Amino acid sequence: MATIAQARPAGPTAASERALGPDLARGFMLLFIALANSHYFLRGDVVRGGFPMDGSWLDSAVTWLIATFVDGRAFPMFGLLFGYGVAQLVRRNEALGPRGVRRLLWRRSLVLIVVGFLHAMLLFVGDILAAYGVLLLLGAWTVRWRARWLVLPAAAFFALLMLPSADSLSISTDPPDASMLPPDLAGMVSERIVVQPLVMLGGPIGFACPFLVGLLAGRARVLERPAEHRRLLTVTAVVGLTVAVLGAQPVALMLAGVTDVPSASTLELIGPLHDWSGVLGGFGYAALITLVAARLTGRTGRVTEAIRATGQRSMTCYLLQSVVWVAVFTPFLLDLSGTLTVAGTALLATATWAATVVVADQLRRRGRRGPFEVLVRRVTYGRR
Numbered sequence: 001m002a003t004i005a006q007a008r009p010a011g012p013t014a015a016s017e018r019a020l021g022p023d024l025a026r027g028f029m030l031l032f033i034a035l036a037n038s039h040y041f042l043r044g045d046v047v048r049g050g051f052p053m054d055g056s057w058l059d060s061a062v063t064w065l066i067a068t069f070v071d072g073r074a075f076p077m078f079g080l081l082f083g084y085g086v087a088q089l090v091r092r093n094e095a096l097g098p099r100g101v102r103r104l105l106w107r108r109s110l111v112l113i114v115v116g117f118l119h120a121m122l123l124f125v126g127d128i129l130a131a132y133g134v135l136l137l138l139g140a141w142t143v144r145w146r147a148r149w150l151v152l153p154a155a156a157f158f159a160l161l162m163l164p165s166a167d168s169l170s171i172s173t174d175p176p177d178a179s180m181l182p183p184d185l186a187g188m189v190s191e192r193i194v195v196q197p198l199v200m201l202g203g204p205i206g207f208a209c210p211f212l213v214g215l216l217a218g219r220a221r222v223l224e225r226p227a228e229h230r231r232l233l234t235v236t237a238v239v240g241l242t243v244a245v246l247g248a249q250p251v252a253l254m255l256a257g258v259t260d261v262p263s264a265s266t267l268e269l270i271g272p273l274h275d276w277s278g279v280l281g282g283f284g285y286a287a288l289i290t291l292v293a294a295r296l297t298g299r300t301g302r303v304t305e306a307i308r309a310t311g312q313r314s315m316t317c318y319l320l321q322s323v324v325w326v327a328v329f330t331p332f333l334l335d336l337s338g339t340l341t342v343a344g345t346a347l348l349a350t351a352t353w354a355a356t357v358v359v360a361d362q363l364r365r366r367g368r369r370g371p372f373e374v375l376v377r378r379v380t381y382g383r384r
Contacts (some may be wrong), residue, residue, distance in 0.1 A: 003133075003140060006373065007154040007383070009093055009104055009380070009381045018312065019223060019224040020294075020296065020297050020308060021224070021226060021289060021290035021293035021294070022081055022084060022085070022223050022224075022267050022290075022295040022311070023075065023311035023312050024231045024289055024292070024293045024296075024304065024307055024311055025081060025223075025285065025286050025290065025293075025320050026049070026078070026081060026306050026310070026311030026312075026314040027197055027287065027306075027307035027308055027309070027310035027311030027314065027317075027357070027360070028289060028307055028311075028312060029077055029078065029259075029289075029381075030071065030311075030314060030317055030318060030321070030353055030356065031349075031350065031353040032070045032074035032322070033067075033074050033075070033078070033318065034068070034069050034321050034349035034353045035070045035346055035349045035350070036071050036072075036074055036075070037124070037126060037321070037325065037349075038345050038346075038348060038349040038352075039051060039342055039345050039346070040068065040126065040176060040180065040317075041176055041180060041181065041325060041328075041329040041337045041345075042176070042337055042342065043145060043175055043176060043181075043338040044175070044242060045215055045336050046173075046349055047173065047175045047253060048172070048173050048254075048261070049067065049071070049169065049170045049171055049172060049177075049223070049251065049255045050071075050169065050172070050173065051063045051066075051067075051255050051342055052341075052342065053255075055341050055342050055343070056277050056341070056343070058341075058343045059080070059341050059342040059343050060256040060257050060258075061256070061343075062342050062343045063252075063255050063256045063342050064139065064252050064253065064255070064256035064258075066342075066346065067248055067251055067252035067255050067256070067274075068245055068248045068249070068252045069244075069245070069248075070282075071170060071248075071274075071278070072170060072248075072275050072279075073168075073171075073278045073281040073285065074183055074282065074285075075128065075206075075207070075263030075281035075282070075284055076207075076209075076210045076278060076279040076281070076282025076283070076287045077283070077286050078128075078209030078210075078282075079132075079206075079207040079209075079211050079214065079282070080210040080211070080214040080216060080217065080286055081214060081286065082132055082135075082136075082207070082210075082211055083210065083211035083212060083213065083214020083215045083217075083218060084140075084214040084215070084218040084223060085214075085218070085285060086105065086136065086139065086211075086214070086218065087141060087143070087214065087215045087216075087218020088096060088218055089101075089105070089108075089144045089302045090105075090144075090251070091219075093216075098144060098187070100142075101140075101143065102140045102141070102380075103361075104137055104380060105139075105140040105143070105346060106136075106137060106140055107135035107379055108133075108136060108376060108379070108380045109131075109132075109133040109134070109135075109137040109140070110133065110137075110379065111375060111376050111379040111380070112129050112130065112132050112133030112346060112376070113129075113130045113133035113137070113200070114133075115129055115130075115131070115315075115319075115372065116128070116129030116130025116131070116200065117130050117196065117200070119175055119198075119319060119322065120195075120196040120199065121188075121189065121192050121193070123319070123322035123323065123325070123326050124322040124325055124326070125179045125180060125191075125192045125195050125196060125199065126180075126199065127196070127199065127200075127322075128203060128207075129206060129315070129318075130196070130199070130200040130203075130381055131199060131200050131201075131202075131203025131204055132207065133200075134200055134201060134203070134204050135203070135204035135207055135208065135211055136349065139202065139211055139212075139215075142215065143215065144213065147216060147219075150215055151207070151212075151216070151218055153212060154208070154209045154212035154213055154297075155170065155209075156218075157205065157208040157209040158209040158276065158279060159214070160196070160205070161206070161209075161272055161275050161276040161279065162272055162276050162382065163273060164265075164268040164269055165268055165271060165272050166267060166268050166271065168262065168271025168272060168274065169272075169273050169274065170251045170255075170274040171254075171267050171270070171271040171274075174277040176337065177191070178191045178194050179191040179194075179195040180329075181329060181330065181331050181337055182330065182331070182332075183332065184332055185332075189283060192329050197270070200239075204206040206275075209279060209329065210279060210282060210283070210290060213283065223286065223290045223291075224277045226290050226293070226294040227294065230291070232287075232306055233287040233290055234287070234291065236283050236284055236286075236287035237284050237285075237287040238284075239280070239284070239293060240280040240281055240282075240283045240284025240285075240287065240340075241281055241284035241285070241286075241288065243277050243279055243280045243281070243284075244277045244280055244281025244284060247273050247274060247276070247277025247278070247280075247281075248274055248277060248278070248281075250262075250270035250273065250274070251270050251271065251274040252274075254270075256343060265318075266368075271328050282308065288326070305361070305364070306357050306358070306360065306361035306364075307357060309357075309360040309361050309363065310356060310357045310361075310375070310376050311366035312360070312364075312369075312370075313360045313363060313369065313370030313373055315370065315372040315373055315376065316360075316370030316371055316372045316373060317356035317357075317360055317370070319354075319372060320352075320356050320359065321349075321352055321353070321356065324348070324352045328340075328348065347351070359384055372378065
């Protein structure tokens with residue numbers, strides 16, 4: 001057998017060996033990422049939670065749907081899947097030893113930080129890739145912790161979300177600023193160079209709990225072996241999604257204009273309620289899609305395979321979404337942030353996601369990975 005010093009990284013899991021559940025979850029939930037990101041570009045006389053409050057009844061209905069099922073629910077699921085993927089990488093490369101594995105993870109974190117930084121500066125200041133990179137840079141030290149030492153910080157970070165706060169995005173009254181809608185190229189750089197580090201360094205606080213839970217789930221191979229964990233997945237799906245839907249209602253009904261805006265002290269409670277219930281909703285979505293995938297395994301159709309291909313190329317498809325946001329919303333390009341409604345933007349987001357599904361499926365048919373997946377693998381493993 002090769003010694004640790006001689007061992008080489010095992011490389012990424014072959015496409016034929018990948019479990020359907022995680023890839024299907026990533027691919028489908030990129031639709032929710034598009035819906036969650038795009039409405040924050042909209043302008044209006046009164047904006048709350050990223051939604052203009054002066055729209056039609058259809059806009060109000062779409063606002064309720066997004067606030068209930070999308071905002072604050074999709075990103076925790078991706079955080080969980082990120083941690084899950086890290087656990088898989090660690091398991092495949094145990095022969096490298098603790099230091100070798102950490103170096104592998106740090107190389108991956110470096111490419112995420114660099115790509116994320118460029119993404120934020122050139123396309124979308126709300127980038128999450130750099131935040132994942134910072135999280136992995138620190139999280140590389142936790143991958144060999146015992147389960148109880150992962151549960152404790154996960155619970156602590158979850159508890160932080162429950163504290164009363166007026167800083168929740170779901171209740172913010174801030175309209176899109178110059179970092180989101182730069183007036184020109186110079187303004188884009190000068191504004192985003194200030195905001196991007198805050199997003200990059202603050203993001204890991206919100207993603208830490210899902211990441212650590214993902215590490216635990218990855219060790220147990222919960223999403224890869226759903227038959228062995230059916231009860232856990234079922235309970236997680238039912239409880240997580242029920243709590244997420246109910247916990248979203250105070251904010252969702254307010255944003256939809258069904259209820260009045262409450263007092264400041266009440267806002268400081270319902271904003272965090274929306275956020276922490278969304279973390280459980282993210283877990284619920286991952287569990288639900290894994291259960292669906294278990295039924296589809298071995299008899300997937302063209303649509304399922306296309307969404308699966310999207311999940312396998314999730315980084316490339318995520319970045320492609322930002323190209324659309326730049327073209328449509330940037331003031332010195334199409335400048336439609338004051339023209340599109342909430343419903344129109346949701347339609348644009350859905351069409352954008354569908355287009356990336358087509359692109360990913362074409363790459364799959366040609367036997368090609370996404371270009372950014374190739375980049376990450378090349379930097380992480382030193383080969384394609």
